[in-house]
Amino acid sequence: MKKTEEEFCNDQFLQNALNRAEKSYFEKRRKLEKVFDFEKFKDEIRDIKEKNIKSLEENIVFLLNNLRSRGFEVFFAKYSDEALTYFYNILTKKGIKKVVKSKSLTTEEINLNSFLEKNNITPVETDLGEWLVQLNNEKATHMTAPAIHMSKEKILNFLNEKFNANLKLDIKEMVDFCKNEINKEFDNTNCGIFGANVVTRDGTFFIVSNEGNIQHVLNHDINICIVGIDKIVENVDDAFKIVSFLPKNATGQVITSWIDVFTKPPGNEFFVILLDNNRSKIAREEKFDKVLNCIKCGACQMACPVYTTVGGQLFRGETYAGPIGVLLSYMDNYKLMNELSFLCTGCMACDKVCSSRIPIQSLILEIKSKYERNNIIKKFAIKSMKNYRLLRALISLASPYFKDGIKMRRFKFLRDEFGLSFRTLPAINKVSFDTVKTKSSKIGLFAGCSTNIFYDDVGKDLVRLSNFLNIDIEIINQSSCCGAAALYNGLKVEAINQAQKTIKDIERFEKILFLDPHCAHMVQRDYSELFGIDFSNRVADAGYYFVELLKNRKYKFIPLNKVVTYHHPCHLSRGMNQALQIEDFIKEKEKKFSELNEKDRCCGFAGTYSIMHKHISNKFVQRKIDNIIKSNSEVVITSCPGCIMQISGALDVMNAQNISVIHFVSYLKNILGA
Amino acid sequence: MIEKFIETANLSGVEVKVVKNINFLNEFGLNTSLDYDSNKNVGFIKALSGATESASAVINIPKREKLKSILNSKTLYISIEKATLRSTLSEAYFLAKQKCQDEYMLFISGESKTADIEKTLVSGVQGPEKIVFLLVNKG
Ligand code: SF4
Ligand code: SF4
Numbered sequence: 001m002k003k004t005e006e007e008f009c010n011d012q013f014l015q016n017a018l019n020r021a022e023k024s025y026f027e028k029r030r031k032l033e034k035v036f037d038f039e040k041f042k043d044e045i046r047d048i049k050e051k052n053i054k055s056l057e058e059n060i061v062f063l064l065n066n067l068r069s070r071g072f073e074v075f076f077a078k079y080s081d082e083a084l085t086y087f088y089n090i091l092t093k094k095g096i097k098k099v100v101k102s103k104s105l106t107t108e109e110i111n112l113n114s115f116l117e118k119n120n121i122t123p124v125e126t127d128l129g130e131w132l133v134q135l136n137n138e139k140a141t142h143m144t145a146p147a148i149h150m151s152k153e154k155i156l157n158f159l160n161e162k163f164n165a166n167l168k169l170d171i172k173e174m175v176d177f178c179k180n181e182i183n184k185e186f187d188n189t190n191c192g193i194f195g196a197n198v199v200t201r202d203g204t205f206f207i208v209s210n211e212g213n214i215q216h217v218l219n220h221d222i223n224i225c226i227v228g229i230d231k232i233v234e235n236v237d238d239a240f241k242i243v244s245f246l247p248k249n250a251t252g253q254v255i256t257s258w259i260d261v262f263t264k265p266p267g268n269e270f271f272v273i274l275l276d277n278n279r280s281k282i283a284r285e286e287k288f289d290k291v292l293n294c295i296k297c298g299a300c301q302m303a304c305p306v307y308t309t310v311g312g313q314l315f316r317g318e319t320y321a322g323p324i325g326v327l328l329s330y331m332d333n334y335k336l337m338n339e340l341s342f343l344c345t346g347c348m349a350c351d352k353v354c355s356s357r358i359p360i361q362s363l364i365l366e367i368k369s370k371y372e373r374n375n376i377i378k379k380f381a382i383k384s385m386k387n388y389r390l391l392r393a394l395i396s397l398a399s400p401y402f403k404d405g406i407k408m409r410r411f412k413f414l415r416d417e418f419g420l421s422f423r424t425l426p427a428i429n430k431v432s433f434d435t436v437k438t439k440s441s442k443i444g445l446f447a448g449c450s451t452n453i454f455y456d457d458v459g460k461d462l463v464r465l466s467n468f469l470n471i472d473i474e475i476i477n478q479s480s481c482c483g484a485a486a487l488y489n490g491l492k493v494e495a496i497n498q499a500q501k502t503i504k505d506i507e508r509f510e511k512i513l514f515l516d517p518h519c520a521h522m523v524q525r526d527y528s529e530l531f532g533i534d535f536s537n538r539v540a541d542a543g544y545y546f547v548e549l550l551k552n553r554k555y556k557f558i559p560l561n562k563v564v565t566y567h568h569p570c571h572l573s574r575g576m577n578q579a580l581q582i583e584d585f586i587k588e589k590e591k592k593f594s595e596l597n598e599k600d601r602c603c604g605f606a607g608t609y610s611i612m613h614k615h616i617s618n619k620f621v622q623r624k625i626d627n628i629i630k631s632n633s634e635v636v637i638t639s640c641p642g643c644i645m646q647i648s649g650a651l652d653v654m655n656a657q658n659i660s661v662i663h664f665v666s667y668l669k670n671i672l673g674a
Numbered sequence: 675m676i677e678k679f680i681e682t683a684n685l686s687g688v689e690v691k692v693v694k695n696i697n698f699l700n701e702f703g704l705n706t707s708l709d710y711d712s713n714k715n716v717g718f719i720k721a722l723s724g725a726t727e728s729a730s731a732v733i734n735i736p737k738r739e740k741l742k743s744i745l746n747s748k749t750l751y752i753s754i755e756k757a758t759l760r761s762t763l764s765e766a767y768f769l770a771k772q773k774c775q776d777e778y779m780l781f782i783s784g785e786s787k788t789a790d791i792e793k794t795l796v797s798g799v800q801g802p803e804k805i806v807f808l809l810v811n812k813g
Contacts, residue, residue, distance in 0.1 A: 017792055024793040035685065128799060129790035145790060152792050175788060175796040183800065212745055212786035212801025219738050240764040244728060254686045255728035257784035258801075261767065264777040266738045 008310040009615040013151040018308050021148050025302045028252025036254075041245040046357040048238045049293035056283050056292075059232040060274065062201040067272055070203065070263070074272045080110035083226060083273050087112065087193075090271055091121055094222060096191045102207075102214040103127035104195030105296055106226045106275055108140060109319045109332070112193075123193070124185045126213040128178055135162065141312025141321050143298030144250045149311045182213065192217035192267070196227045197246065197295070198239040204263050206239045208246060208256040218260065223267040228275050230283075230292040242295055249355045250297035282331050287366060291327045293356040300324050300350035300360060305602050306343055309619045315343050323350035323360045330367050338371035338490075343616075345609050346488050347602035348574040362529070365487060372490035378608055382489055385449060385481035386498045392432045395453055402428045422618040423610070423649035426454045433459040434478045441472035444509035445542065446502075446523075448516035449481050450641035458515055458641065461666040461674075462542055468674035469549070473513065476505050484522040485607055499527055506535075513542040515665065517640050518607075521575035543639050543664035544578040547585045557589050557671045564590045565633040566664075567624070567647065568600035569640035579639065582664055586637060589671060594631040598623070605646035621650040628659060636661045675726055675759040676809055683729035683807060688784050690729070690807040696753045710743055717747025717802070722770035722779075724754040724807075725763045730783040731807065732766050734776040744780070750802040752782060756811045 008014060032038075052059060060076070067074045077083035091099070099116070101107065101123055113123045113134065125134045129146035133139065136158055140146030147155070156169050159177060167173055194217050198206040205225065207214055233239050247253040264270055283289050301307045301322035304315075312321030317329025317340055326341050334340065341364055350360040384390055402425075433456040434447050451459045459475070466473040483498035499522075506512050506523070512535070514520035524539045540548075566583045573579035579600065587593045604610060604620025611617075624647060628636055636659060638644060648661040668674075676692060683690045699706050702716040710719040719740075721731035731752045735741050744750060760766040763781065770779055786801030797803050 021793045024789075032685075126800070127790070128788045132790065145793070147790055148793075150791075152794075155791060171791050171794045172796050174791060175799065179799050210784075210786065211788050211799040213799070215741055215745055215780070216800055219741050236767065237764050240762065240767065244763055251789070254682060255730060255781075255783045257782065257786060257805075259730070259763075259781035259783075260778070261781065262735075262778040266735060266741060266778055 003314070005310060005314065005613060006615045008314045009619050013154055014149055014311050017149060017151040018311055021145065022302055022308045025252060029249075032248055032252050032254065036248060038249070041248070042355060042357050044241055045245055045295060045355050046293060048233060048241055049295070049356050052233045052238065053230065053283055053289055053292045055234070056229065056232070056280060059201045059234070060229055063199065063203060063232055063274070066201065066203040072264075072270045072272055074274065076274045076276070078276050080275070080277050083110050083275050083277075084112065084115045086273055087116070087224070088119055090224060091116075091191070094191070096121065096189065096222070098122040098124065098185075098189040099191045099193050100124050100126050100185055100189055100217050100220070101130075102192070102194040102209070102217040103130045103146070104193070104226065105143060105320075106195045106228050107193065109228075109277065110226075110275065124182075126182050126185065126217055128175065128182070128211060128213075131178060131182055138313075139316075139319075141316065142301055143296050143320070143324070145298070149313055186216045190220055191222040191224065192220035193224045193226070194218065196225055196231060198231050198233055198242050199227055200236055200239050201232055201234060204236060204239065204261060205265075206243050207260040208243050208258070209260070210257045212258065214260060215258065218265045218267070221267050222269045222271075223265040224271045224273070225265075226273040226275055228277070229279050230294075245355060246295055246297050249299045249353065278331050278333070288327075288331070288363060290358050291331055291363065293358050294324055294328070295355050296324075297355045298322075298324075299353040299355060303349040303353040305347060305349060305604075305620055306345060306616060309616055316340070323364070326364050326367065327358070327360060337367060338373040341367045341371060342373060342490070343613065345602055345604065345606040347570040347606070349570075349602065352574050362525075368488075368490035369492035378489065379491070382486050382491060383494060385485060386494065386501065388432070388434075388478050388480055391449075391452075392435065395429060395432050399428045399430050422614065422653055423621065423646060424652045425649055426645060428453060429456040434475055436463065436475050438463070438475045439472050441474040442510040443471065443473045443513065444476045444506060444511070445473050445513045445515070446476050446478070446482065446506060446519055448514060448519040448641070449485070450645070451515050452478065454645065455515075455641045455663070458663040458666055461663070461669040462515065464674045465546065465665060465669045465672065468669075468672060469546070469553075471549075474509075476509075478502070479505055482519040482522050484518045484526075487522065487526060488607060496530060499530060503527065503531070503533065510538060511540065511545070512538050513540055513545050515542050515641065515663065517541055517569050517571035517576060518642065521571040524576065541572055541576060541578050541639060543582050543668065544572075546665070546668055547581055555672055558673055559589050559591065559671055560635060560667070561590075561592065562634040563592045563594050563632050564635045564637060565594050565596045565628065565631045566599065567596060567603065567636055567638040567643055569638055569643050570600070570602050572639050573600045582639060586664075586667070594633055596631050596633075597627045603643045603646045605642040607642065610646060617646075618650075621646050625650055625654070625656075634659060637664050637667045639664045676756060676811065678726040679724060679729050679759060679807075679809060682726060686729060686784050688729060688805055688807060690809060692809045692811055694810070694812060696751070696808055696810065699751060710740055712743040712747045715748045716751070717743055717749070718751040718753065719744060721752050721754045721758070722773050723758040723760060723766040725760055725766035725781075727762050728783055729807070730763060730766065730781045732770040733780045733782060734770065734774050735778040735780050736776045741780070744782075745801045747802050748798070749804040749806065750782075751806050751808055753808040753810050756809060759809075
């Protein structure tokens with residue numbers, strides 16, 4: 001039976017393995033980031049990939065001609081079954097019954113191993129991680145660390161069982177045992193199968209590795225290489241740039257121990273399969289062509305909080321796991337795209353680390369809109385946000401019933417169903433905040449649904465603050481939600497409708513302030529993508545706006561004088577790049593500021609995500625709270641009502657009344673005595 | 675160039691020695707007049723060039739025995755002439771290609787290793803457990 005989300009979240013072995021891997025990856029990466037300019041590398045890789053994907057057809061023709069002119073057998077496989085048949089034909093013609101393989105994502109994509117096994121040919125993986133997953137009848141769950149989901153305890157158990165061995169829980173001893181078993185296989189065949197990380201169009205192949213198994217695989221009479229057409233680049237310089245950055249971003253290594261560069265491998269016969277499998281189709285799609293920029297470093301997997309919470313056995317398509325797994329599965333017409341894409345919280349941690357700056361989160365949103373999955377209640381709730389008159393009426397109706405917050409302590413079923421067992425929700429406002437009357441101004445405040453429905457106190461704090469600072473800010477009387485909730489739930493048409501209404505509300509302002517970074521980021525990025533309207537110079541997080549403004553004014557601040565920390569909301573930090581400045585401001589004011597570990601890791605709210613994927617959401621917020629507790633903070637400041645809802649709601653369930661969570665605008669109002 | 679090479683190699687945790695010649699390897703029973711040689715525990719190989727950006731040595735592989743010799747050495751010494759150091763992998767590759775037309779070039783930057791079990795690093799999988807770069811500065 002398929003393991004559930006809850007089971008993955010509670011699998012302690014998996015959790016330990018993923019935690020150790022994530023920690024080790026980021027420690028190494030951070031060290032390297034101090035020495036190498038990762039941002040410059042990313043720009044270069046993006047440019048190289050974009051250039052080469054644009055010339056994809058030309059590159060293919062060049063490569064085919066070059067390889068053929070040198071006398072190699074080259075096959076262009078439009079689809080995976082063609083590639084498999086070609087493998088079969090070579091191997092049967094040569095009478096080969098066993099092959100050794102080095103790690104190749106492309107062979108995983110076409111399911112080569114199971115195909116060969118069905119045809120009585122034994123494939124032996126020789127990369128240690130691949131060998132372990134093959135032995136355990138599993139699939140690789142990470143691009144560069146295939147057995148990342150397996151804890152050492154699990155590996156020890158099955159090695160002892162399978163080989164009737166008596167190994168101890170000692171990684172060196174286990175590795176030595178595995179390598180000896182693998183080593184026996186190199187002499188049992190005359191055929192090695194491998195992939196390549198890059199190939200130039202004149203036919204120079206590049207393979208990066210660490211173990212030394214690839215060189216053994218190449219050292220066979222018959223060499224067969226399969227390579228996706230997206231790996232072709234124009235020249236050797238492009239190729240070296242890619243293989244130089246790949247290990248830095250993939251594993252925090254300066255370079256891999258080995259890079260094989262050849263125009264012909266050492267064997268006597270060399271066969272090459274160029275695999276298309278929908279790549280040329282994707283290359284013609286305006287937005288999704290960027291998927292082909294991927295250099296398969298797996299960094300997005302390590303950065304993704306969903307992946308590092310449930311692992312690549314759950315968060316995966318047929319072949320690939322994690323953020324890039326969603327995109328490549330889409331390319332591969334995976335059947336369960338809706339389930340897969342809706343596992344994403346939209347936190348953009350993947351975008352931040354991507355080697356070639358693929359806008360992964362934005363592409364996943366696009367995929368969500370193609371495979372929308374919402375129940376009737378959710379659809380109704382989201383659609384009602386387009387009609388603010390109706391929403392206001394609903395707020396007034398519901399308010400008396402939820403004046404103490406939404407806790408559902410009595411109805412266990414509803415509590416579990418709506419994720420209220422790990423987090424309560426705040427009281428509903430008496431009236432929607434945006435009905436507050438203010439003077440007209442060139443500066444508008446788009447309060448957003450969360451303030452309008454739940455957090456009128458934050459809105460009121462902003463009004464007090466602006467009065468104190470003598471700035472006229474007009475509260476925008478909203479006609480609709482900005483559309484972010486709809487967009488993030490795959491309802492793109494609805495999002496467009498809501499956005500069009502919002503544009504009418506906001507377009508007359510010179511500056512538009514936001515209390516919720518979701519809305520700010522939606523207007524800044526997505527309105528530009530949806531309508532080509534650039535609001536970027538006019539949009540600002542309200543807190544950030546005040547911080548900038550106060551740089552030129554002299555005021556007396558009365559610090560809280562408590563242990564204070566700052567949680568960076570996803571859309572403010574990675575979406576708008578405005579969180580660090582706010583943190584710096586607080587640091588300057590509060591002597592007892594305590595920096596939060598993993599300060600920009602998603603808290604797991606993400607709107608309805610915390611209801612649809614309550615177990616994952618719960619894991620996220622528990623980790624956030626663990627970090628808060630470790631920081632010894634009495635006050636958590638943040639800039640997003642959603643994060644406040646999630647963190648304070650979870651603290652409420654834990655009865656942790658000694659920690660309060662407040663919006664930065666409220667904090668600023670307090671320390672200014674406004 | 676030498677300093678830069680050492681600095682980068684240190685980042686990767688690889689040992690570098692600056693030497694005037696590699697005669698001391700004879701004491702391990704290796705014949706340093708050859709292009710490469712190895713016995714059960716130690717081997718050496720002469721690189722065509724080196725890249726400082728990643729502290730890598732470029733080695734030509736004209737035949738399969740040479741590859742076997744590299745893989746079977748427990749400790750592998752790789753000598754690189756100071757004059758053949760280049761900044762980038764690409765420049766080092768082109769220099770190697772100028773010197774020899776072999777179809778297979780191997781860049782070595784560290785020992786054989788794996789971190790496949792819980793990201794714990796273990797050296798010496800299917801190749802040398804230790805790499806020592808010898809930067810030959812004849813003065
Ligand atoms: S946006 Fe966040 S949750 Fe979604 S795939 Fe990227 S890292 Fe994972
Ligand atoms: S999407 Fe980006 S980060 Fe993820 S594997 Fe591809 S290149 Fe690496």
